[in-house]
Amino acid sequence: MEVIVTIERRKSPVESSYIETFRVDLPDSANVIMILMEIRKKPINIKGEKVSPVAFECSCLEEVCGACTMNINGRARQACSTLLRDLGGKINLAPLRKFPVIRDLIVDRRKIFDALKRVKAWIPIDGTYGMGPGPKVPEKVQRIGYKLARCMSCGICMEACPQVNDRSNFIGPAVIAQTYLFNLHPTGAMIEEDRLETLLEDGGIGECGNAQNCVKVCPKGVPLTYALGKLNRDTLIYSIKRLLDT
Amino acid sequence: MSCEIIIIGGGLAGLSATISACEKNLKVKLFSVLPVKRSHSVCAQGGINASVNSKGEGDSPYIHFYETIYGGDFLANQPPVKAMCENAPNIIYLLDRMGVMFNRTPEGFLDFRRFGGTKYHRTAFAGATTGQQILYALDEQVRRFEANGLVEKYEGWEFLRAVIDNKGVCRGIIAGNINNLDINYFPADAVIIATGGIGMIFGKSTNSYICNGSAQSVLYQQGVKYANGEFIQVHPTAIAGLDKLRLISESVRGEGGRIWTYKDGKKWYFLEEKYPSYGNLVPRDIASREIFKVCVEMGLGIDGKNQVYLDVTHIDRKTLEYKLGGVLEIYQKFTGEDPYSKPMKVFPAVHYTMGGLWVDFKQMTNIPGLFAVGECEYQYHGANRLGANSLLSCIHAGLSVGDNVLNYISSLSERCEDIPLKIFESEKSLVVSKFEQYKRLNGAENPYLLHQELGEIMTENVTVVRYNERVLATINKIKEIRERLNNVNILDSSDFGNQTLFFVNQLYNMIELALVIAKGAYLRNESRGSHYKPEYPHRDDQNFLKTTIALYDKEEPVITYEDVDLSILKPVERKYQ
Numbered sequence: 001m002e003v004i005v006t007i008e009r010r011k012s013p014v015e016s017s018y019i020e021t022f023r024v025d026l027p028d029s030a031n032v033i034m035i036l037m038e039i040r041k042k043p044i045n046i047k048g049e050k051v052s053p054v055a056f057e058c059s060c061l062e063e064v065c066g067a068c069t070m071n072i073n074g075r076a077r078q079a080c081s082t083l084l085r086d087l088g089g090k091i092n093l094a095p096l097r098k099f100p101v102i103r104d105l106i107v108d109r110r111k112i113f114d115a116l117k118r119v120k121a122w123i124p125i126d127g128t129y130g131m132g133p134g135p136k137v138p139e140k141v142q143r144i145g146y147k148l149a150r151c152m153s154c155g156i157c158m159e160a161c162p163q164v165n166d167r168s169n170f171i172g173p174a175v176i177a178q179t180y181l182f183n184l185h186p187t188g189a190m191i192e193e194d195r196l197e198t199l200l201e202d203g204g205i206g207e208c209g210n211a212q213n214c215v216k217v218c219p220k221g222v223p224l225t226y227a228l229g230k231l232n233r234d235t236l237i238y239s240i241k242r243l244l245d246t
Numbered sequence: 247m248s249c250e251i252i253i254i255g256g257g258l259a260g261l262s263a264t265i266s267a268c269e270k271n272l273k274v275k276l277f278s279v280l281p282v283k284r285s286h287s288v289c290a291q292g293g294i295n296a297s298v299n300s301k302g303e304g305d306s307p308y309i310h311f312y313e314t315i316y317g318g319d320f321l322a323n324q325p326p327v328k329a330m331c332e333n334a335p336n337i338i339y340l341l342d343r344m345g346v347m348f349n350r351t352p353e354g355f356l357d358f359r360r361f362g363g364t365k366y367h368r369t370a371f372a373g374a375t376t377g378q379q380i381l382y383a384l385d386e387q388v389r390r391f392e393a394n395g396l397v398e399k400y401e402g403w404e405f406l407r408a409v410i411d412n413k414g415v416c417r418g419i420i421a422g423n424i425n426n427l428d429i430n431y432f433p434a435d436a437v438i439i440a441t442g443g444i445g446m447i448f449g450k451s452t453n454s455y456i457c458n459g460s461a462q463s464v465l466y467q468q469g470v471k472y473a474n475g476e477f478i479q480v481h482p483t484a485i486a487g488l489d490k491l492r493l494i495s496e497s498v499r500g501e502g503g504r505i506w507t508y509k510d511g512k513k514w515y516f517l518e519e520k521y522p523s524y525g526n527l528v529p530r531d532i533a534s535r536e537i538f539k540v541c542v543e544m545g546l547g548i549d550g551k552n553q554v555y556l557d558v559t560h561i562d563r564k565t566l567e568y569k570l571g572g573v574l575e576i577y578q579k580f581t582g583e584d585p586y587s588k589p590m591k592v593f594p595a596v597h598y599t600m601g602g603l604w605v606d607f608k609q610m611t612n613i614p615g616l617f618a619v620g621e622c623e624y625q626y627h628g629a630n631r632l633g634a635n636s637l638l639s640c641i642h643a644g645l646s647v648g649d650n651v652l653n654y655i656s657s658l659s660e661r662c663e664d665i666p667l668k669i670f671e672s673e674k675s676l677v678v679s680k681f682e683q684y685k686r687l688n689g690a691e692n693p694y695l696l697h698q699e700l701g702e703i704m705t706e707n708v709t710v711v712r713y714n715e716r717v718l719a720t721i722n723k724i725k726e727i728r729e730r731l732n733n734v735n736i737l738d739s740s741d742f743g744n745q746t747l748f749f750v751n752q753l754y755n756m757i758e759l760a761l762v763i764a765k766g767a768y769l770r771n772e773s774r775g776s777h778y779k780p781e782y783p784h785r786d787d788q789n790f791l792k793t794t795i796a797l798y799d800k801e802e803p804v805i806t807y808e809d810v811d812l813s814i815l816k817p818v819e820r821k822y823q
Contacts, residue, residue, distance in 0.1 A: 011740060026488075029488070029582075030488050031488075031489060033489050037489060037694070040692075040694045040737075040746075041692055041695050041698075042692070052739070052740060052744075052746075053737055053738060055743045055744075055745050057280070058455050059280055059284050059285075059286065059454040060286065060288055060289050060454045060455075061487075061489055061492070062289065062493075062576050063579065064288045064378050064572075065284040065289075066283075066284060067280060080489075081580070083580075083582075103740075106743060110281075110401075113281060113283070113389070116386075117393050120390075120393075122345075122386035122387060122389060122390045123344050123345040123383075123386070123387075124390070125343050125344055128266065128269060128645055130339065130340070131339070131340075132339055133339045133342060133343075133356075134344075134345075135343075136353075136354040136355065137354060138354050139350040139351070139354065142347050142348070142349065142350045143568075145345075145347040146347040146379070149372075149379055150375060150378070150379075152283070152284075153281075153283055182345070185345045187343065187345070188345060
C-alpha cells in the first residue's frame with residue numbers, strides 16, 4: 001500500500017522543528033519502523049528533493065525495549081508494533097512531547113532513569129556471593145510483581161499524563177509503580193520508608209491528579225493505577241505514623 | 247588508589263561485570279549505545295538453566311555440564327563450562343534475591359520448565375520475558391552503584407577503538423557520542439567488552455537492531471583473535487517479518503508446543519516421529535535442519551511457503567497466559583492471528599553467535615588488559631548452544647570477571663596514568679580522521695542497501711546448509727561489497743545525530759566479520775553442531791575437533807586451529823534418537 005508520511009523533524013535540540021513529507025510503498029503488514037528504514041534507503045521527500053535520512057531510535061523491534069516510542073497519528077506508541085494496516089494511508093510521526101528532542105524522532109528520556117534512582121528502585125542485597133535461596137514469594141505476589149516488572153520505561157504513560165508538564169516535577173506513573181514493586185518484595189520492603197518519604201516530596205505521588213490516562217495507554221498492561229492507589233494509602237498511613245512519632 | 251575500568255555494553259554480561267567490579271571497589275565507566283535498560287538481553291524469552299533438581303528428577307550440575315558439552319558437539323573447552331554449570335544454582339538464587347519475578351510453584355518455590363537438549367526440568371523462568379526481567383534486576387543493582395558514585399554511565403556512546411600501547415597492553419578506548427559526534431579517548435587499567443551478538447551481519451535475524459558486532463570486529467582488526475566464527479545458531483522457530491525475524495521461544499515447545507506440517511493430507515509431527523525420546527525438544531541445530539529439510543527440500547511447508555506450524559492450541563488458555571503470555575502476545579501483535587486458537591506459522595532464523603572473541607579461562611583476550619564476556623566471546627557453547635544457557639553464560643562470566651580484572655590490575659607495573667597521553671591522542675586522531683573521511687563519501691551507493699545485500703547473501707549461503715562452492719562465491723561477493731563501500735554516499739552532512747556516519751563505520755566492520763564467518767565455514771570440511779555441509783555430512787574429530795582461530799589480514803582472515811581442552815569428558819557421537 002502507498003502511504004503518505006508526514007514527519008515533524010528537527011536538526012538538533014537548539015534548532016526549530018519543520019515538517020517533511022514522504023511517499024512510501026510497503027505491504028500493509030509492515031510496521032512504522034519499516035517506513036523509516038525505507039526512507040534511509042531512498043532519502044527523497046515527496047517534492048523529489050534529496051534530504052537527510054530521518055533519525056530515530058530502535059532496538060528490539062518487538063516491543064520489549066521501549067526505544068522506538070514516538071507519536072504516531074497523535075498517539076504515543078512503539079513504532080515497531082504499530083502496523084500500517086491499522087493506520088490508513090496518511091501517517092503523522094512526531095517525537096514525544098514530554099521529553100527534550102535530540103534530533104528528529106529521538107528524545108532524551110534520562111529523567112525516567114534519574115527518577116528511578118531517586119525512589120531507590122532496587123532490592124538492597126548484601127552482595128553477590130552465595131547466600132542460598134532468596135525469600136519465598138507467594139505465587140499471587142509473583143503474579144502482580146511480574147506485571148509491574150514488565151514496565152520498559154518507554155514514557156508513554158508520562159506522555160498521556162496531564163500532570164507531567166513544564167510546570168510540575170511529577171516523576172510520573174511508571175516510576176511510582178516501580179516503587180510499589182520494590183515495596184512488595186520482602187527484602188525490598190526493608191527500605192520501604194525511604195521510598196515512601198521520597199514519594200511525599202515535591203514531584204511525588206501528591207502530584208497525581210487521578211486522570212487515569214496512564215493505565216489506558218500502557219502498551220504492557222502494567223497495573224499503574226492499582227499501584228498508585230496502593231501507594232496513596234501507604235503514603236497516607238506512613239505520614240500519619242510519622243506525625244505521631246514526632 | 248582507586249582504579250578505573252571501562253565496560254562496553256549494558257546487557258546481562260556487561261551489567262554483571264559492572265556489579266562484580268563494583269563489589270571489588272573498582273570504579274566503572276559503563277559505555278552503551280542505548281540506555282542499558284534497552285539492551286538486547288530484553289529479547290531473551292524462555293529462561294535460564296540451573297540444575298537445582300527441585301522436581302526430584304536426579305538432575306545435577308554435572309549432568310548439566312555433560313549435556314552442554316554434548317549439545318555443543320564437544321567443541322567447547324570443558325573446564326570453564328563445568329565451572330559455569332556448577333555456579334548456575336548460585337546464580338539463580340542470587341537473581342531471586344535481587345527480586346527477579348520468577349514463576350513460582352504453589353508452595354512459593356521457584357518453578358522450572360523443560361528446554362531443548364535435556365529431559366530435566368532445569369530452566370527457571372519469568373513468564374516468557376525472562377531476559378527482560380533479569381536485565382532489569384541487574385540494571386537496578388547497577389543503578390544502586392551509580393547512586394553510590396561507583397558507576398559512571400556513558401549512554402549514547404559507541405566504542406570505536408581500543409587503545410593498545412607499544413607493549414601490546416590495552417590502556418583504554420576511543421569512543422564516540424552518537425548525538426553530538428564528539429570523539430574522545432578514555433584511559434583505563436582494564437577494558438571489558440560485553441557487546442553481544444552479531445545478527446545484523448545477516449540482515450534480518452532475531453537479534454536487536456544494535457547487534458552488529460562492530461566492536462568485536464574493530465578488536466579483531468586490531469589483532470584480537472576471533473574464535474569459531476563459523477558457528478552461528480539458527481533458531482528453529484521465528485516469525486517472518488520485513489524488518490526482523492521475531493523469536494518464538496523454545497519454551498513454547500518446553501511447555502508442550504508441537505511442530506507439524508501436512509504430509510499426504512495428514513498432520514505430520516516430523517520431529518516427534520524422527521526423535522521419539524526428545525521429540526520437539528531436540529537441540530536447535532537439529533530442529534532447524536529438519537524444518538529446513540521439510541520446507542526447502544521436500545516442499546512441504548504450510549501453504550507452499552517456507553513455514554511449519556508450532557501448535558499450542560491443545561494447552562489450556564490459563565496455563566498459556568501465565569507461562570507463555572509474553573511471547574504469544576508478540577505473535578498476536580505482529581501477525582494479527584490468535585495463537586491460542588490457531589497454530590502459529592514459524593521458520594528458522596539466525597539467532598545466536600557461538601563464536602566470538604577468543605578469551606582464556608579468565609575471560610582475557612590475547613591482548614593483556616582486554617577482557618570479553620557474554621555472547622561476544624566464544625567460550626561456553628561449542629558448536630551449538632543449548633537453549634537457556636545463554637543468560638547463564640553471560641551472568642556467570644560477568645560475575646567472575648571482577649576478580650580476574652582486579653588480579654590483573656594488581657600485577658601491573660605501569661598504571662594507565664603512567665602511559666604518555668600522546669598514545670591516546672594519536673589513537674584518537676586515527677579515528678577522527680577516519681570519520682572525517684566518511685563525511686566526504688559522496689558516491690552512488692546507498693549504505694543501507696549495501697547492508698541489505700550483505701545480509702541476503704549471508705543468510706542464503708552461510709546459515710543452515712553450507713555448500714563449499716556457494717560459500718566461496720559468498721566470500722568473493724563480500725569482498726566486492728567491501729570495494730563498493732568506498733563508493734557510498736554518506737547521505738547526511740549534519741554534525742548532530744548523524745546516524746549514517748556511524749552506520750557506515752559499522753558496515754565496514756560487519757563486512758570484516760562476515761569474511762571471518764564465511765571463510766571459517768569454507769575451510770571446516772565436516773558437519774558439527776550448527777555447521778552443516780551436505781558434502782561432508784559427518785563430524786570429523788581427527789581433523790576438526792579444533793577451535794577455529796581467525797587473525798586479521800587486509801585481504802581476508804588468516805585461519806589456524808587450536809586444540810580443544812577435553813580434559814574431563816571423552817568425545818562420543820552425538821545423537822538424540
